[in-house]
Amino acid sequence: GENVEQHPSTLSVQEGDSAVIKCTYSDSASNYFPWYKQELGKGPQLIIDIRSNVGEKKDQRIAVTLNKTAKHFSLHITETQPEDSAVYFCAASRGDFNKFYFGSGTKLNVKP
Amino acid sequence: EPEVTQTPSHQVTQMGQEVILRCVPISNHLYFYWYRQILGQKVEFLVSFYNNEISEKSEIFDDQFSVERPDGSNFTLKIRSTKLEDSAMYFCASNIPGDYGYTFGSGTRLTVV
Numbered sequence: 001g002e003n004v005e006q007h008p009s010t011l012s013v014q015e016g017d018s019a020v021i022k023c024t025y026s027d028s029a030s031n032y033f034p035w036y037k038q039e040l041g042k043g044p045q046l047i048i049d050i051r052s053n054v055g056e057k058k059d060q061r062i063a064v065t066l067n068k069t070a071k072h073f074s075l076h077i078t079e080t081q082p083e084d085s086a087v088y089f090c091a092a093s094r095g096d097f098n099k100f101y102f103g104s105g106t107k108l109n110v111k112p
Numbered sequence: 113e114p115e116v117t118q119t120p121s122h123q124v125t126q127m128g129q130e131v132i133l134r135c136v137p138i139s140n141h142l143y144f145y146w147y148r149q150i151l152g153q154k155v156e157f158l159v160s161f162y163n164n165e166i167s168e169k170s171e172i173f174d175d176q177f178s179v180e181r182p183d184g185s186n187f188t189l190k191i192r193s194t195k196l197e198d199s200a201m202y203f204c205a206s207n208i209p210g211d212y213g214y215t216f217g218s219g220t221r222l223t224v225v
Contacts, residue, residue, distance in 0.1 A: 032212045034212070034213050036216070041218070042218050043116070043118075043203055043216035043217050043218040044155070044216045045216070046214070046215070049212065049213050051212070089155065093212065095212055096209060096210060096212055097143050097162065097167065097209070098212075099145070099160060099168060099170075100155075100157065101157075102155040102156070103154070104154050105154075
């Protein structure tokens with residue numbers, strides 16, 4: 001089955017700096033890669049996603065890149081703010097109505 | 113913004129007891145899921161549900177687990193005889209066909225003592 005690895009497990013940055021979180025996957029049939037943000041006491045919230053027919057997607061300060069050949073994808077957050085502090089999860093799936101395989105999560109701490 | 117609602121937020125139960133975790137998915141969603149996260153481990157898939165039947169289940173989802181959608185709005189996960197190792201955060205999620213991303217609920221923390 002699919003195996004998703006995520007790094008780093010913790011990341012501390014200064015407010016205004018950029019943050020990058022990386023994930024690798026093993027199943028070449030995976031074609032959908034979402035990123036979720038989880039704040040304390042809340043469920044995971046979808047922040048951005050990418051399908052395998054696209055190499056990059058951007059939404060304001062966040063972007064995701066996908067390298068299908070190398071089977072890795074990354075989350076980029078620019079101009080970080082304290083409210084970006086949370087746990088971020090990557091995931092991979094085979095698409096519509098398919099289960100997600102999650103990474104182990106990255107705890108991002110943005111210092112004011 | 114529509115939400116997936118889970119109750120209770122925290123449940124403590126004695127080993128061997130039955131528990132029912134409840135979820136109200138978003139009203140026009142058709143696909144439903146349960147995931148769980150044991151403390152310090154990855155979020156892992158339990159079961160997916162569509163058209164009033166299980167579509168897929170993981171190895172974790174053994175005979176002690178069951179799901180149902182009793183009234184067209186609630187989606188429940190039942191654990192018949194809880195074990196200590198069932199202690200985890202349980203997340204319900206839902207989505208619509210063609211929309212690959214899920215909306216997750218805020219979770220139920222189950223503690224088996």
